[in-house]
Amino acid sequence: MKPDHAIEPSSDFFGPRGVMRRRLGRAKLNRVLRDWASSDGLTWLHLLKTVTAGLLALGIAMLLDLQQPRIAMTTVFVLMQPFSGMVLAKSFYRILGTAGGTAAALVLGGLFAQQPELYMLGMIAWVSACIAAAVRYRHFRWYGFVLAGYTAALIGIPNVTTPEGLFLAALARAAEVAVGIVCSSAVSALLLPQRSSLALRRNLQIRYADFTAFAVDVLARGLERHQFERRFADFVDEIAGFEATRTFVAFEDPAMRSRSAHLARLNSEFMDACARLHALNQLLKRLRASGAVSILAAIGPYLDELGALFEAQAPVEADVEASHAAADLRLFRANLPRRVRETRRPLEAASAESLADFDTAAELLYRFVGEWMNYSQTYASLWRKSESRQQSLRRGSSPKKSDCTSRPISHTNHFAVLFTFLRSAVVIGIAGAFWIATNWPSGGLAVIGATLVCALTSTAPSATRMAMQMAIGAVLATLTGYVFMCYVYPNIDGFPLLCAALAPVLALGAFIATRRGAAGFGIGFSVFFCLLAGPDNVVSYAPDLLINNGIALTASMLLAAVAFAVVFPADMRWLIDRIMGDLRAQTVSACKEALPGLNRRFQAGTHDLTSQLRVLLTRRSRRRRDALRWMLATIEVGHAVIDLRNEAARADYADILQPRWRSMIEHTCDDLARLFERPGPGSLERALVTVRSATWLAQDLLRTVHAERDRRHDLQRILSCLHFIRSALLDKDAPFNRR
Known part of the structure; x- marks a missing residue:
């Protein structure tokens, strides 16, 4: 054995x-x-590419015998992004911003030669205006405006007292920045490139699967209020960032640029589907709260069946599966009206209120299925150009219309722009006044630091925290630079040894900058180490100057942090109230603006303003929750008003049957607009009375055309819109019902 x-x-x-x-x-x-x-490996690849591009820029700048090669290396660390499309987009806007800033520095130097006070005022006005414009336009255009201001300060501030060298300094800085741009773009695009289009496709798949699971939870049992708001807010953030993603993908891939309108329509349809699911969830929540057992039992089988369809299609890993899902939804939607009529017959003996609840729930379900079916079709055809074109023609969208929908819609409050201008002007002005009054040798660098921190924190979620992190990063950069200047640079010889010494330090700063919640430390350390202690062709061993410059940069960061926290906090109540007013004004627009294209403008504007509020307000704060609830109420009522106006416009025969009909619809829209302009018990009561009167009038018209099937269905849809608006106004959780 x-x-x-x-x-x-x-x-x-x-x-x-x-x-x-x-x-x-x-x-x-x-x-x-x-x-x-797909996780940590991408981070290490980003570090490798960043350090490689930085050292390559440093070497080329030295080879070209530029005045300050460290500026080229600094440019790389400001510019580098994980995806090649992001770097190319930032490079494009950086070139425009650098050209604009260079021209501004030359113009100001020519106008105010030997007049440092006037030159400083002009520079403050230019830089503050650029930062304010960056907040106004955002995304990668933000970066172009920021660079237009920062480059002007970088070129002009050191040459205030020596205007004869301004032109040569401008050419030198432009050349150094150009080297950094070329190196970062080349390394990102050629060394193991990470395509933004692939990341976008993966994100779209994740969004499809996440929303499908979200819909299953809503249809199956409903979600608690806080759970629904939290998960819905995640989709709001994703929608708001989609336009920026679409922008830099277009820079990377010509094929994606040709699909830009298709991507815009995809995002618009996703917003519509989110709005429909929110409306359906709100009605189901109210039915459960009111104990409408019979209505829930009648509509329940349809919810269960739809939930089963969604479960069968999640997760979607292929475009073909999305196409199959759209086909299943199309069949479900085609049979839904007939089945609903059969279910409704036993309920006709119930009260008018119960019948209205059932009709409204069925109508919302029908609309939600239609919106998600459209989204699934668009998603499935996104990567097939020929089918995308056929789908556009099938839906009747001309190329001109598609081009219009590809333009992003942004709304920025004018007071927020003015606030940014004043905040930047005060911080930079204090640093500049101190420099001129004391003739501090490093005061110019303090002004440049103040300019940089105002620019980089202009759209940061917490400007004070980021400024403090950058200040700590500047301290660490100063200490590390002192070690390099005193002990490292004197003991190495040759460019290879220089790269070997710099690589760990640069990689550490780039790594910290990728960490969520600690990006300010990494940005401050990387950028300021390059500015303070980056090697030039002829290294100047002056530790005292290094420490003085480090103190100047740290002081400017601390000055900005104090100003942001005490004098100009971004979450000031009056500023938040202004933006909240703009958010509520989206419902006013839904009530009064022309109908063509109104739905997209309304959805895009509402989500854009909500994303701005979520950036400004502290996480898990009561004001942040209030902003989200106002956004949900705005979408709920605004979408219903647009549906009401569209249905009323189609039912033009109602004017013949009842002369007061059109004026009643207009009166209803006016009172709803007044409620969102000036929320209060009086305006809420007036809106409820008007909606109820419009409902009675529509019911009278329904009895008049009861024998005509098409007209009866039109009026039933109008009644569903009115009933839903009324239930939204009566909702005890609505923000305008809070006491």
């Missing part, structure tokens, strides 16, 4: 079981490697 036992392990290793275990082990190892490559 012993020989058999001795042979058994060997035969098991080389036999079928051993082969199977080895295959399973390799599959597990491959899966672990893929997971690492």
Whole structure:
């Protein structure tokens, strides 16, 4: 028996079981490697590319014998992004901003030569205006405006007292920045490029799967109020960032640029689907709260069936599956009206209020299925250009219309822009006044630091925290720079050793900058280490100047942090109230603006303003929750008003049957607009009375045309819109019902 036992392990290793275990082990190892490559591996790749581009820019600038090669290296660390499309987009706007800032520095130097006070006032006005414009236009245009201001300060401030060298300094800075732009773009695009289009496709798949799971939870059992708001807010943030993603993808891939209008329509349809699901959830929540058991039992089978369809299609990993999902939804939607009529017949003996609840729930369900079906079709055809074109023609969208929908819609409050201008002018003005009054040798660098922190924190969620992090980063950069200047640079010889010494430090700063919640430390350390202690062709061993410059940069960061926290906090109540007023004004627009294109303008504007509020307000604060609830109420009522106006415009025969009909609809829209302009018990009561009167009038018209099927269905849809608006106004959780 012993020989058999001795042979058994060997035969098991080389036999079928051993082969199977080895295959399973390799599959597990491959899966672990893929997971690492798609998570931490991307971070390490980003660090490798960033350090490579920075050292390459430094070497080329030295080879070209530029005045300050460290500016080229600094440019890389300001510019580098994980995806090549992001770097190309930032590079494009950085070139425009650099050109504009260079021209501004030359113009101001020519106008105010030997007049430092006037020159400083002009520079403050230019830089503050650029930062304010950056807040107004945002996305990658933000970066172009920021660079227009920062480049002007970088060129002009050191040459205030020596205007004769301004032109040569402008040319030198432009050349150094250009080297950094070229190196970062080339390394990002050529060294293991990470395509934004692939990341976009993956994000779209994740969004589809997440929303499908969200819809299943809403349809199956409903969600608690806070759970629904939290998950819905995540979709709001994703929608708001989609336009920026679409912008830099267009820079990377010509094929994606040709699909820009298609992507815009995809995002618009996703907003519509979110709004429909929110409306359906709100009505179901109210039915559960009121104990409408019979109505919930009648509509329940349709919700369960739709939930099962959604569960069958999640997760969607292929475009073909989305196409199949759209086909299933199309069949469900086609049979829904007939089945709803059969379910409604036993309920006709119920009260008018219960019938209205059932009709409204069925109508919202029908509209939600239609919106998600459209989104699924667009998603499935996104990567197939020919089918995308056929779909556009099938929906009747001309190329001109598609071009219009591809333009992003942004809303920025004018007071927020003015606030940014004043905040930047005060911070930079204090630093400049102190420099001129004391003739501090490093005062110019303090002004440049103040300009940089005002620019980089202009759209940060917490400007004070980021400024403090950058100040700490500047301190660490000063200490590290002192070590390099005193102990590292004197003991190395040659560019390869220089790269070996710099690489760990630069990689550390880039790594910290990728960490959520600690980006300010990494930005401050990387940028200021390059500015303070980055090597030039002829290294100046002046530790005292390094420390003085480090103190100047740190002081400017602390000055900005104090000003942001005490004098100009971004979450001041009057500023938030102004933006909240703009958010509520979206419902006013839904009530009064022309109908063509109104739905997209309303949805895009509402989500854009909400994303701005969520950036300004502290996480998990009561004001942040209030802003989200106003956004939900705005979408709920505004969308219903647009539906009401569209249905009323189609039912033009109502003017013949009842002369007061059109004026009643206009009166209803006016009172709803007044409620959102000036929320209060009086305006709420007036809106409720008007909506109720319009409902009675529509019911009278319904009895008049009861024998005409098409007209009856039109008026039933109008009644559903009115009933839903009334239930939204009566909702005890609505923000205008809070006491």
